[in-house]
Amino acid sequence: MPRTSQKPHRIAFGDRVRALRTDRGLSQEKLAELSGLHRTYVSSVERGERNIALDNIHELADALDVPVTELFEIRP
Amino acid sequence: MPRTSQKPHRIAFGDRVRALRTDRGLSQEKLAELSGLHRTYVSSVERGERNIALDNIHELADALDVPVTELFEIRP
Structure with missing residues (x-):
């Protein structure tokens, strides 16, 4: 699915999850394990x-050890 | 569905939507109209x-004219 056809806020959320994950040196596999979600699901979210x-938003926030608001913060 | 059996973060989210809505003097009907969601859906979210x-989280934030983070702020 080309990014241009996707909803901007889904892209922003995915980019934010990836940034927080990589900041913590976590692989997608590890974030999936920590959040109890499937790796391919984490990948498609990103x-x-x-x-x-x-529910899954909260699972990701808990796994990244951030408040949920952090997943919606717009960072340049 | 008794509140006790529900997930705390769903209750917190619903309480936050209701507080922001009533702060703005909006009825559930009006918030539903503004967000393009069904009134019964708004009621069950609350x-x-x-x-x-x-997507619907963003619709509600736009209709309440707040950043999405505001819907996840925990207020005493």
């Missing part, structure tokens, strides 16, 4: 392809 | 019964 829901 | 997804 690509901005998922309309991720509240 | 009762903490919905695993609301990213």
Whole structure:
């Protein structure tokens, strides 16, 4: 799915998860393990392809050890 | 669905939406109209019964005219 056809806020969320994950030196596999989500799901979230829901948003925040608000912070 | 059996973060999210809505003197009908969501859906979100997804989270934030982070701020 080309990024241009995706919703900007899904892309922004995915980019934010990737930035937080890589900042912590975590692989997608490790973040998937920590969050209890499937690696391919984490990968598709990071690509901005998922309309991720509240429960999984909280699982990712917990796994990244950040408050949920941090996942929605727009960083340049 | 008794509140006790619901996920705390869904209840917190719903309580936050209700607080922001009532602060703005909006009815559930008006918030539903502004967000393009169904009134019964807004009502169930506020009762903490919905695993609301990213797209609808953004619709509600836009309708309430707040950044998405505001919907996840924990207020005493």
